[in-house]
Structures are given as structure tokens and as C-alpha cells.
Amino acid sequence: MAGRAANRDAGTAARILDVAEELVQVRGFNGFSYADIAAELGITKAALHYHFAGKADLGEALIARYASRFAEALADVDTAADGAGAPRARLAGFADLYTEVLRNRRMCLCGMLAAEYQTLPQPMQDAVLRFFDDSEAWLGSVLESGRADGSLSFAGSASEAARMVIGSLEGAMLVARPYGDVGRFQTAAANLLAGLTTSPAASAPA
Amino acid sequence: MAGRAANRDAGTAARILDVAEELVQVRGFNGFSYADIAAELGITKAALHYHFAGKADLGEALIARYASRFAEALADVDTAADGAGAPRARLAGFADLYTEVLRNRRMCLCGMLAAEYQTLPQPMQDAVLRFFDDSEAWLGSVLESGRADGSLSFAGSASEAARMVIGSLEGAMLVARPYGDVGRFQTAAANLLAGLTTSPAASAPA
DNA sequence: GTCTATACAGCGATAGAC
DNA sequence: GTCTATCGCTGTATAGAC
DSSP, rough: OOOOOTTTTTTTHHHHHHHHHHHHHHHHSOOOOHHHHHHHOOOHHHHHHHHHHHHHHHHHHHHHHHHHHHHHHHHHHHHHOTTTHHHHHHHHHHHHHHHHHHTOOOOOOHHHHHTTTGGHHHHHHHHHHHHHHHHHHHHHHHHHHHTTTSBBBSSSSSHHHHHHHHHHHHHHHHHHHHTTTTHHHHHHHHHHTTTBBHHHHSSOOO | OOOOOOOSSSSHHHHHHHHHHHHHHOOOOGGHHHHHHHHHHTHHHHHHHSSSSSSEEEEEEHHHHHHHHHHHHHHHHHHHOOEEEEEHHHHHHHHHHHHHHHHOOOOOOOHHHHHHGGSSHHHHHHHHHHHHHHHHHHHHHHHHHHHHHTBOOOSOOHHHHHHHHHHHHHHHHHHHHHTHHHHHHHHHHHHHTTBBOOOOOHHOOO
């Protein structure tokens, strides 16, 4: 989920998605137009309609690609953090994905679309909910493992805790971004995760 | 901060604000037009411009009124929860304000505007940050009291904890609203507050 | 304070040439 | 695959009558 480089060599469709993605994450789906994308790429609006018939189609493609990249990033977190201490490291890795998005002065794509949810065409609405459902499933499983091995602690079900964490990270981004302060997000995330982490004495008995 | 009733007897300016407020909280500042307000009130767009010269002026008035009502609501929470156990009750009362907003199928006005922040005229941007600063000041003071009397517990400064709580509540709303599920928010809020609450044994020694 | 009428820019979208 | 040209509509905003 790192901020992708210029993507100069990608096909036109991919470059359109790159520009549109940034516009949605920075200005919202209702805050940009085909003209903005066309100007940025040096092509015309008509060319955009060749690749994406309507704004709704573009929006669906945007979420699909974002969700797919996010799933890859989660798989990378799984790979990077393995063995003992995996749950804690994976939880931290999950929060780090959000940090990277904010570092690019962006809001989470689906967090932004959640705000505009009522104005979105239904296929986009459905895709946004799927994104959160998938995140909840991955994180819930991590939290459950952490509770099982004693490294994490929380009340209620792992799904509920996952929902709480996802919402909290989205909200921390939402508020930190206007302040232009990544540290503000990181502090909030650290305090949040601290509340789920068992004390060293309990998790790593000397 | 309860969902205000029809406000049938209010002046036109107030009724415009009522309708615009709901539109912003449901669809976003970039998701509605003067025509939407005019249609809802049965007046013309030109009449709207008499009361609020431009959309930016309307937006500023919207935040000012919302922030003023929110401050009143916080004062009410102070009054309702007094004496022993006040910090915990005030913290719960703070979360309840958010619940009420969500019950009306709305997002927090300033949470919504935070998402659209980069597209807002600067006076609106400034007012949004002031709203969060004020909330942080009030909540930080509540948390500090709670730590002092032993009823609340958290790492770092009270201001940092306040920022974490505000962000988490905003994010819980942001994500719960698309699901149309107030219970989803309430569960997340309860889990969040549980992490700040000292165990009964510590706070209420039998 | 509200109206009719209108200006004018921007929007998403389409037709048809190249 | 991209262009020029244009459509129909909606956006915010204004002028001037009542």
C-alpha cells in the first residue's frame, strides 16, 4: 500500500486510475471531475470515456484495484511477521499501512467513500462494505490468534475488537489529515494498540 | 445535540441552516446544491442567496451553529454528571452525543467536513480545526480529572488520549453509518471506553 | 424577503473524424 | 486510442421587479 511511484510506463487505463485514486483520496469522489484527470494526464475527457464509460465505472474500478492491493499488502504483513509474536507484529503492520497512506497526505480510499456513501451508485456502495468486511475478517483472525497465545487482550469477540480498531484507525486518519500531522495519527494509533497489548510481564514471562 | 425537530416556527435563515445541516451530514458539502435546499423548503434559489450570499458563507454559518450547539451539549453533560464518578459519566456522555447523531443517520458535521477538508474555503477549514481543538480541550480536561481520581487510566498525556478518543469515535461513526447499524457504533464505543476505565476493584474498592 | 429571469461556467456524456 | 465539437443539464450567482 505504499505510495506508488509515477507509473510513467503503465497503460493509459492504469494511469487514469492512479490520478483518479489520488483525487478521490484527497478531494473525495464528489470533489473532482473528468476534466481534472484529463488535465493532469494531458489527454481529453473523451479519451477518459473510452477507458471508463462513466464515473460510476471508474469508481468501481478504483475500489476493486485498491482492495486488491490492500489484500496483497495484508498478505505481505502475514509473510513478514511469522512465528512467535506474529499477532502483535501483524497488528502493528496493519496500522503501518494506514500510516503510509496518510504520509502521502491521503485519506483511506474507502474511508473517504464511507463519508460520501449516500451519494454513491450502489455497486460502489457494495464494494465499500466488502472492503471493510474483508479487513475485519483478516484483523479479527489476527486478534483471535493474539488472544489465544496471550499476547493480546480485549473484551468481546475478536470481530468486535477488529471493528473497533478499523474504525479507530480510520477516524484517527480522518482527523489527523486536516492538521497535516502524521505524528498525531501515530500517537493515536500507538495509544490504541497499547490498550490491546498485554503487559510485558504477562506476555513474555521472564 | 439531539436531532432537532422540524423547527417549523423558526425564521427562514434557521430553516435553511436546518436543511443544509442535514444535507452536509448525510451527503457532504460537495454532495448537495442550493437547489436541494430550495426544493425542500419550497422557496427559490434566489431567496437563499439573500440569507447566505454564497455557499461558503452558508458553510461557515453551519459550522458556527453546530459548534455552538455542541458546546452547549458539553455544558449540559458537565451539569448532568457532577460529584463522584463525574469523569466516567462525562466520558460516557460525550460518546452518547455521537450516538445521537448517528441515530439520525448522520455523520458528525465536522467529521464529514474533515473528509472534504482540502476542497473547503479556508474560513471553513479553520472552523473545522477549531471544533476539534475545542472538543480535545473539553475531553482532555475530563480525562485528566479521571486519572487524578483514579477512575480512568491511560498512557501519555490527557490531550493525546482525548485525541485518540475523538478520532476513534469519529471513525466508528464513519464506518458504522454505511452499515446503517447504530449498534455497531455502540459496541465499538463501549470497547473503546472500556480500555480507559480502571477495573471496578481499583476504582470502587468494596 | 421572495420572486422571475437569466448569466455563465462546469459537469458527465456522446457522435463522428482521424 | 485519441481527437474536436457539442449536447443537455446542473452548478453558483446576479439583476431587477414586486
